[in-house]
Amino acid sequence: MTNVKKFSKRVPQSLNLEELVEPLVNGSRVALARAITLIESQQPTHREAAQQLLQQLLPRTGNSIRIGITGVPGAGKSTFIEAFGKMLVERGHRVAVLAIDPSSSRTGGSILGDKTRMETLVKEANAFVRPSPTSGTLGGVHKKSRETMLLCEAAGYDVVLIETVGVGQSETAVREMTDFFLLLTLTGAGDELQGMKKGIMELADAIIVHKADGTNEAPAKKTVSEFKQILHFIQPATVGWTPVALPVSSYKKTGLKDVWQTIDQFRKLTTESGVFEQTRSLQQKQWFKESVTDALISRFFESPEKKHLMKELEQQVAASELTVEQAVSKLFASSSS
Amino acid sequence: MTNVKKFSKRVPQSLNLEELVEPLVNGSRVALARAITLIESQQPTHREAAQQLLQQLLPRTGNSIRIGITGVPGAGKSTFIEAFGKMLVERGHRVAVLAIDPSSSRTGGSILGDKTRMETLVKEANAFVRPSPTSGTLGGVHKKSRETMLLCEAAGYDVVLIETVGVGQSETAVREMTDFFLLLTLTGAGDELQGMKKGIMELADAIIVHKADGTNEAPAKKTVSEFKQILHFIQPATVGWTPVALPVSSYKKTGLKDVWQTIDQFRKLTTESGVFEQTRSLQQKQWFKESVTDALISRFFESPEKKHLMKELEQQVAASELTVEQAVSKLFASSSS
Numbered sequence: 001m002t003n004v005k006k007f008s009k010r011v012p013q014s015l016n017l018e019e020l021v022e023p024l025v026n027g028s029r030v031a032l033a034r035a036i037t038l039i040e041s042q043q044p045t046h047r048e049a050a051q052q053l054l055q056q057l058l059p060r061t062g063n064s065i066r067i068g069i070t071g072v073p074g075a076g077k078s079t080f081i082e083a084f085g086k087m088l089v090e091r092g093h094r095v096a097v098l099a100i101d102p103s104s105s106r107t108g109g110s111i112l113g114d115k116t117r118m119e120t121l122v123k124e125a126n127a128f129v130r131p132s133p134t135s136g137t138l139g140g141v142h143k144k145s146r147e148t149m150l151l152c153e154a155a156g157y158d159v160v161l162i163e164t165v166g167v168g169q170s171e172t173a174v175r176e177m178t179d180f181f182l183l184l185t186l187t188g189a190g191d192e193l194q195g196m197k198k199g200i201m202e203l204a205d206a207i208i209v210h211k212a213d214g215t216n217e218a219p220a221k222k223t224v225s226e227f228k229q230i231l232h233f234i235q236p237a238t239v240g241w242t243p244v245a246l247p248v249s250s251y252k253k254t255g256l257k258d259v260w261q262t263i264d265q266f267r268k269l270t271t272e273s274g275v276f277e278q279t280r281s282l283q284q285k286q287w288f289k290e291s292v293t294d295a296l297i298s299r300f301f302e303s304p305e306k307k308h309l310m311k312e313l314e315q316q317v318a319a320s321e322l323t324v325e326q327a328v329s330k331l332f333a334s335s336s337s
Numbered sequence: 338m339t340n341v342k343k344f345s346k347r348v349p350q351s352l353n354l355e356e357l358v359e360p361l362v363n364g365s366r367v368a369l370a371r372a373i374t375l376i377e378s379q380q381p382t383h384r385e386a387a388q389q390l391l392q393q394l395l396p397r398t399g400n401s402i403r404i405g406i407t408g409v410p411g412a413g414k415s416t417f418i419e420a421f422g423k424m425l426v427e428r429g430h431r432v433a434v435l436a437i438d439p440s441s442s443r444t445g446g447s448i449l450g451d452k453t454r455m456e457t458l459v460k461e462a463n464a465f466v467r468p469s470p471t472s473g474t475l476g477g478v479h480k481k482s483r484e485t486m487l488l489c490e491a492a493g494y495d496v497v498l499i500e501t502v503g504v505g506q507s508e509t510a511v512r513e514m515t516d517f518f519l520l521l522t523l524t525g526a527g528d529e530l531q532g533m534k535k536g537i538m539e540l541a542d543a544i545i546v547h548k549a550d551g552t553n554e555a556p557a558k559k560t561v562s563e564f565k566q567i568l569h570f571i572q573p574a575t576v577g578w579t580p581v582a583l584p585v586s587s588y589k590k591t592g593l594k595d596v597w598q599t600i601d602q603f604r605k606l607t608t609e610s611g612v613f614e615q616t617r618s619l620q621q622k623q624w625f626k627e628s629v630t631d632a633l634i635s636r637f638f639e640s641p642e643k644k645h646l647m648k649e650l651e652q653q654v655a656a657s658e659l660t661v662e663q664a665v666s667k668l669f670a671s672s673s674s
Contacts, residue, residue, distance in 0.1 A: 051662050058657040147660075199572040202539070230570050235536035281655055288654050291665045292647070296633045299669075310629070317625045318618055320395040323484075325388050328628045332636075 017053050024155050025060065027094075029128055032155045036130060039147045054147060057154035062280070064096075064153045065267055068174040070164040070200065071184030075210050076250060078118060080184055081161055083250035084259065085121045088159055091260075096128045096152035097121065099163040100145050100170045128157060146177050146287065175203045176283055179276065180263050181237060183207045187216060187223040201230070203237050205244075206262055212247035212255065220247045239275050241266060309334055354390050361492050362397065364431075366465055369492045373467060376484045391484060394491035399617070401433075401490045402604055405511040407501040407537065408521030412547050413587060415455060417521055418498055420587035421596065422458045425496055428597075431463045433489035436500040437482050437507045465494060483514050483624065512540045513620055516613065517600050518574060520544045524553060524560040538567070540574050542581075543599055549584035549592065557584040576612050578603060646671055 020038075023031035039050045071077040085095045097118065121127045130148065149160050162178055164170040175181050183204035201207070207227050212220030227245035236242055244262055248255035270276040301307050313327040322330070357375075360368035376387045408414040422432045434455065458464045467485065482499065489497050499515055501507040512518050520541035538544070544564050549557030564582035573579055581599055585592035607613040638644050650664040659667070 047662075051660050054660045055663060058660065061657060143661075199539070201570070202536070202572075230567070233538070233567050234571075235539075284655055284661075285651055288651060288661050288664055291661050292668060293630060293634065295665050295669060296637055297630065300633055314622055314625060318621055320398060321392075323388050323391045323395065324480075324621075324625050324628050325384075326392060327625055328632050331629060332632060 017049065017056065020053060021056055024057070024151070027156050029155075032128060032151060033130070035151050036148050039151065040144055050147075054150060057151065060154040061150040062153060064149075064158050064160045065180065065263060066149065066160045066162065066178040067263065068162050068164065068171075068178035068181040069184065070171050070174065070182070070203075071210070072186060075184035075186055077163060077184055079250045080208070080210060080248065081163060082118055082121050083253060084256055085118075085127055085159075085161065086124065087253070087256045088260065089121075089124045089126045093159050094126045094128075094157045095121070095124075095159045095161065096130070096149075096155075096157035097161045097163065098130050098145055098148055098152070099165065100174050128152065128155070143291070145173075149177065171200055171203055175237070176286065179270075179279065180205045180266055182259070184210045185223070185227075186210055187212070187219040202234055205237055205241060205266060206259065207231070207243065207245045208248045208255075208259065209245065210248055210250065213249035213252045217247070217249075223247075238266070238270065238279065240273050241270065241275075306331075306334065354386065354393065357390060358393055361394070361488070364493050366492075369465060369488060370467070372488050373485050376488065377481055387484075391487060394488065397491040398487040399490060401486075401495045401497045402517065402600060403486065403497045403499065403515040404600065405499050405501065405508075405515035405518040406521065407508050407511065407519070407540075408547070409523060412521035412523055414500060414521055416587045417545070417547060417585065418500060419455055419458045420590060421593055422455075422464055422496075422498065423461065424590070424593045425597065426458075426461045426463045430496050431465075431494045432458075432461075432496045432498065433465045433467070433486075433492075433494035434458065434498045434500065435467050435482055435485055435489070436502065437511050465489065465492070480624075480628070482510075486514065508537055508540055512574070513623065516607075516616065517542045517603055519596070521547045522560070522564075523547055524549070524556040539571055542574055542578060542603060543596065544568070544580065544582045545585045545592075545596065546582065547585050547587065550586035550589045554584070554586075560584075575603075575607065575616065577610050578607065578612075643668075643671065 020031055020035055024035055035053060038046055038053065041047065041050065069077060069081065071080075081097055085097060088095050118129045122129050130152075145162065149162065152160050162174050164174045181204050183200060183206070185207060187209055209220045209223045209227070224245045224247050231243045231245060234243070246255055246258050246262065248259060250256070267276065270279070301310065309331060313322065313331055316322040317324055317327045357368055357372055361372055372390060375383055375390065378384065378387065406414060406418065408417075418434055422434060425432050455466045459466050467489075486497050486499065499511050501511045518540050520537060520543070522544060524546055546557045546560045546564070561582045561584050568580045568582060571580070583592055583595050583599065585596060587593070604613065607616070638647065646668060650659065650668055653659040654661055654664045
């Protein structure tokens with residue numbers, strides 16, 4: 001909220017977008033942060049300005065690999081993102097880290113809000129760490145995170161890491177806006193699967209068995225080969241790509257290169273097959289379609305009477321008093337009157 | 338089509354529903370077949386009558402166990418349904434067999450249309466075998482199959498078997514209208530998984546390794562234990578129920594009782610936990626919501642101009658010329674003008 005207020009103060013009514021576009025495109029993290037704050041603002045004038053800004057930047061978007069990251073509780077996501085991000089920066093990449101957190105309106109809900117947990121990465125000139133949006137429904141957060149991702153690409157970040165907090169539908173939301181999806185797990189005699197949200201494995205392009213160091217190293221490798229077997233039976237998240245499992249230690253910095261090589265191989269393979277572009281195009285169209293449907297629904301149910309009628313009809317349908325088709329007819333009949 | 342014509346001839350304009358309701362409720366298969374034909378009819382007068390009929394019957398619906406059945410190619414679904422259905426009839430049940438087939442508008446697409454494949458079951462007084470609807474989109478077929486299922490329940494069938502043809506989204510459609518979902522597979526050194534549509538296993542409450550007889554018996558049992566291990570890692574389709582795997586031979590009539598016992602156990606367990614009713618209530622509400630959304634979309638895109646504009650905007654969004662929010666605004670702006 002403080003950011004929004006600051007922004008509102010500095011750019012009150014007339015907003016010169018050019019003053020924001022140029023420094024942003026030239027890599028200013030301050031300009032990028034301000035642009036994101038504009039995107040996240042709920043004020044109608046800001047929202048319009050945000051869309052104009054975004055449109056101007058659209059031709060510069062899309063040139064990154066978008067990597068979604070989720071993990072079982074205690075898997076060490078932040079530690080992995082720091083180590084992985086740092087390695088990428090050292091290899092000459094520009095890395096942006098975002099988070100999708102539908103729960104962050106609760107106090108302390110945001111993981112990345114706690115910036116101290118990304119101490120090293122935050123200091124890097126070629127890294128940008130953004131706490132998750134401070135409020136909103138998942139749909140809203142989802143939309144803003146997509147737009148934030150586009151801003152980061154326009155600012156020249158060629159790797160975008162999007163962390164989920166593992167709450168609600170956040171993994172699906174992140175899967176639907178990324179090219180590659182990483183799942184972090186731990187070893188420990190099946191315990192790693194106890195903590196795993198069911199259905200998550202099916203979203204992953206790669207599974208990392210994290211903290212594969214010290215006495216954990218051997219069990220981690222065993223878990224990796226177990227995952228390899230299981231992955232064989234699961235629907236691949238990306239057409240033509242069999243998900244891989246890898247041991248990684250962020251502490252000992254082992255396996256991080258393998259992860260990047262895997263992602264690189266994935267990008268090459270799916271680019272050659274056309275799946276990379278197809279998936280992005282589908283995601284884009286899907287985003288548009290969902291936005292149209294959301295808009296239709298929210299317009300239709302604008303009046304409290306309509307909402308009330310829907311609830312009533314839902315009860316009647318559940319109580320077998322009305323057929324579904326009759327209930328739909330009644331709902332629409334009330335519009336014309 | 339011949340059925341519809343016959344029906345139209347016999348009940349031309351004024352339709353006395355009572356003449357249909359009473360024999361249907363009293364178990365007349367002829368009345369049930371006519372009622373289904375009425376439900377499937379596209380004529381506006383028929384559609385209205387169908388909804389009235391259905392509303393009158395609603396209080397008599399819901400008293401069956403709804404079992405979805407799918408299988409890998411060559412798994413012997415029809416043979417299984419015949420053997421399983423016959424056993425249930427012999428145990429005093431009344432069994433209805435339906436199919437969801439979004440492809441049946443193609444010639445020869447319908448499996449159950451070929452009634453000769455259910456020769457034994459068709460002859461049973463307490464069995465009712467209905468070929469799938471002859472045309473329509475999956476959404477339409479889905480809706481009609483749900484309504485057909487309700488008619489069967491009103492006619493006193495206490496077991497409804499709904500077969501999918503494994504085309505398109507038919508499994509998901511059947512999963513969303515049934516209490517229990519069965520997946521038929523075969524043994525054969527991993528081959529059974531080759532033919533398995535990815536993501537199907539996640540829908541199943543039970544997996545049957547079929548044709549478990551002769552030299553196949555031992556390998557089938559091995560496959561069953563392999564499935565048991567895999568099922569441990571997969572998100573259960575029903576809350577609180579761990580999917581089971583069973584060997585079955587429809588030829589030798591072995592394992593059929595186990596399948597029924599499993600379903601019975603499932604029903605008891607989920608009834609006690611409340612999951613049975615919760616799932617049905619959710620399915621019902623979901624059906625209503627989807628119908629409202631479908632109606633909103635089809636009304637909004639009634640005009641060809643709107644459809645055309647949507648396509649155009651989709652292209653502009655995909656080409657990064659417009660932001661998604663701008664495209665949505667443009668689409669809705671064209672309504673008010």
